[in-house]
Amino acid sequence: EKVQIEWRRTGGACIYRIERRIDQPRWLTPNFRPSGIILPAPKPVGSLLCSLISSISWDIGFAVHFWAPTFKWCLNVANVADFVKPPEEISYPQQLALGCSGLIWARYSMVILPKNWNLFSVSSALAATCTYQISRKIRKDFFSNEGDAEMTQVE
Amino acid sequence: MSAAFKAFLNSPVGPKTTHFWGPVSNWGIILASVADTKKPPEMISGNMTGVLCVYSALFVRFAWMVRPRNYFLMVTHSCNECVQLYQLSRWARAQGFLEKKKEPEAAQE
Numbered sequence: 001e002k003v004q005i006e007w008r009r010t011g012g013a014c015i016y017r018i019e020r021r022i023d024q025p026r027w028l029t030p031n032f033r034p035s036g037i038i039l040p041a042p043k044p045v046g047s048l049l050c051s052l053i054s055s056i057s058w059d060i061g062f063a064v065h066f067w068a069p070t071f072k073w074c075l076n077v078a079n080v081a082d083f084v085k086p087p088e089e090i091s092y093p094q095q096l097a098l099g100c101s102g103l104i105w106a107r108y109s110m111v112i113l114p115k116n117w118n119l120f121s122v123s124s125a126l127a128a129t130c131t132y133q134i135s136r137k138i139r140k141d142f143f144s145n146e147g148d149a150e151m152t153q154v155e
Numbered sequence: 156m157s158a159a160f161k162a163f164l165n166s167p168v169g170p171k172t173t174h175f176w177g178p179v180s181n182w183g184i185i186l187a188s189v190a191d192t193k194k195p196p197e198m199i200s201g202n203m204t205g206v207l208c209v210y211s212a213l214f215v216r217f218a219w220m221v222r223p224r225n226y227f228l229m230v231t232h233s234c235n236e237c238v239q240l241y242q243l244s245r246w247a248r249a250q251g252f253l254e255k256k257k258e259p260e261a262a263q264e
Contacts, residue, residue, distance in 0.1 A: 067213060068213045068214050068216070068217035069217075071209065071210055071213050072210065074206050074209070074210070075203070075206050075207070075210060077206075078200075078202035078203050078205075078206040079202075079203065081202050082200050082202055082203065085200065088198075089197065089198050089200065090200075091187070091191050091194065091198055091199075091200075093186070093187035093188075093190045093191060094184070094187045094188060094191060094203070096183075096187065097180070097183035097184045097186070097187035098184060098187075100180050100183055101177075101180035101181055101183060101184060104173065104176050104177055104180040105177055105180070107173055108173045108174065108176075108177040111173050111174075112174075
């Protein structure tokens with residue numbers, strides 16, 4: 001006998017697990033019966049702010065799920081602080097690897113459920129800063145020596 | 156053997172999905188840092204290396220506490236922690252932070 005399981009909220013304090021024969025229409029009430037599992041009904045969320053804070057907090061404060069991806073912003077800050085460094089000190093492999101990881105994690109955060117906008121934003125920013133650093137080094141390596149060569153030839 | 160390999164290829168955390176390439180891209184950071192150990196320490200960025208050390212420590216704990224436990228990510232960031240600490244020591248030595256103070260010894264003599 002095929003039955004369909006349904007979780008019926010009656011407006012009280014409990015949710016009832018109800019089995020219904022699959023070939024009976026729903027409006028025919030005699031054919032479902034509670035099958036014994038009764039859960040306490042979840043409370044509705046009080047406010048948007050409460051739901052926001054509870055989603056990122058734990059009993060000790062903020063959960064590790066929040067801090068670890070949020071600390072990635074410091075990586076962006078360090079990269080931005082390195083914008084003033086001479087391009088000779090930038091390392092291609094590190095910036096390339098960080099930029100690729102930023103792009104891949106940005107795509108990952110949009111593919112998983114729920115979508116992690118925090119991770120998406122920080123990964124996109126990381127990809128952008130790494131791309132800028134690489135462009136600075138490419139500009140120095142390939143596009144500024146031509147000017148120097150011309151100057152030496154003139155002298 | 157090939158059956159297991161094909162199962163891996165088609166699994167929901169396999170190479171056809173993005174769940175695989177996320178932690179693999181973190182190995183790129185490690186390999187890049189290993190390649191950078193051959194370069195002179197003046198090229199190391201103290202900002203980035205220090206931040207990456209803290210970042211990897213946080214993600215080791217994250218990979219341990221998240222459910223299901225992400226052992227691959229944990230191993231990735233443990234290795235990254237080691238490489239970044241080594242790079243940080245090279246940078247600190249080049250900057251002169253790790254020199255022993257010889258002045259008190261000279262004063263005692």
